[in-house]
Amino acid sequence: MDALTALHNRVSTGVLTEPAPSEQQRQNIFRAALRAADHGCLRPWRFLLVEGEARNRLGEILLRAAEQAEDGPLSDAQRERTLAMPLRAPLIIVAITRLQDHPKVPRLEQHMSTAGAVQAMLTAAYAEGVGAYWRTGALAYSPVVAEGLGLAKNERIDGFIYCGTPQKPPRQAPDLAVADYFAQWSGQ
Template identity: 85%
Template sequence: MDALTALHNRVSTGKLVEPAPNEQQRQNIFRAALRAADHACLRPWRFLMVEGQERERLGEIFLKAAEQSEGVPLTEAQRQRTLAMPLRAPLIIVAITRLQEHPKVPHLEQHMSTAGAVQAMLTAAYAEGVGVYWRTGPLANNPQVAQGLGLAENERIDGFIYCGTPDKAARQAPDLQVDDFFSQWKAN
């Protein structure tokens, strides 16, 4: 698939099954991340891969974090749903920003670089026929999840990228009109 086709047609795939991306697909997806815009070449991103039985351990981390953040016991249904979250895909990539002090590159821009790396991975995955979707939410910002994953004090989770084989054909990308989002600025 050529680059413009992938960029114009990429969509998230919500229903993912085994197998996870193979080694060749992974390398192409990972290499795409390394081309993200990166002011001062800080390379603020890093990624953890969670698969196999480690997904169950991640579910336990999610459950512990959810129980403590709620302040009240979760129902059994909530507990089971939380434990099963990482089982939605055979591979989860945790996108992490390593925040660095830099006089010209604020923390926000470092997060944006990580987001650019994630977007590049999503597009590369689409081009490779791999289904993916990006999740954030309260667990991405939960300090207990960060601790459970072994993050350093200066690291933040920017999302969980769920990867696998699409369970069905990808939906068609919406036909958005360029003129609805782009206009020429004219000085007064």
Template identity: 90%
Template sequence: MDALTALHNRVSTGLLTDPAPSERQRQNIFRAALRAADHGCLRPWRFLVVEGEARNRLGEIFLRAAEQTEGGPLSDAQRERTLAMPLRAPLIIVAITRLQDHPKVPQQEQHMSTAGAVQAMLTAAYAEGVGAYWRTGALAYDPLVARELGLADNERIDGFIYCGTPQKPPRQAPELAVSDYFSSWDAS
């Protein structure tokens, strides 16, 4: 698939199953992340790859964080749902920003660079025929989750990228009118 086709047609694919992306597909997806816009060449991103049994361990971390936030045990249904979150896909990539003090690159731009890396991975996944979607939410920003995943004090999770084989063909990308989002600015 050529680059413009992937960029114009990429959509998130939520219903994922085995198999996980192959090693060749992974390398293409991972390499795409490394081309993200990166003011100052800080390379503020790093990624954790979670698969197999590690997904169950991640579910246990999610459960502990949710129970800590709620101040006690969850209902049985909430508990099952939380434990199953990482089982939605055979491969999860945790996107992390390593925040650095820099006189010309504010921390917000470092997060934006990681977001660019995630978008590049999502587009590469689409081009490879891999289903993928990006999730954030309270657990992405939970200090217990960060600590259990081994993040340093200057690191933040910017999301979880779920990857796998689509259970059905991707939906058609919506047709959007460019003119609805772009206009000329006249300085006079």
């Protein structure tokens, strides 16, 4: 698939199954992340790959975080739902920003660079025929999750990218009118 076709047609694919992306697909997806816009060439992003049994361990971390947020145990249904979150896809990529003090690159721009890397991975996944979607939610920002994943004090999770084989063909991308989002500015 050519780049413009992927950029114009990429959509999130939410219902995923085995197998996870192949090694060649992964390399193409990961290399795309490394081309994200990056003011100051800080390369503020890093990524953790969670698959296999590690998904269950991630579920346990998410459960601890959710119970801490609720100041106590969850209901059985909430508990099962939380433990199952990482089982939505065979591969989860945790997008992390390593925040650095820099005189010209504010922390927000560092998060934006990580977001650009995630978008590049999502587009590359689409081009490779891999289903993928980006999720965050309150648990992504939990100190319990950060500690459980071994993040340093200057690191923040910017999202979980779920990857796998789509159970059905991707939906058609909406046909948005460019003129609804772009306008000429005359300087006045």
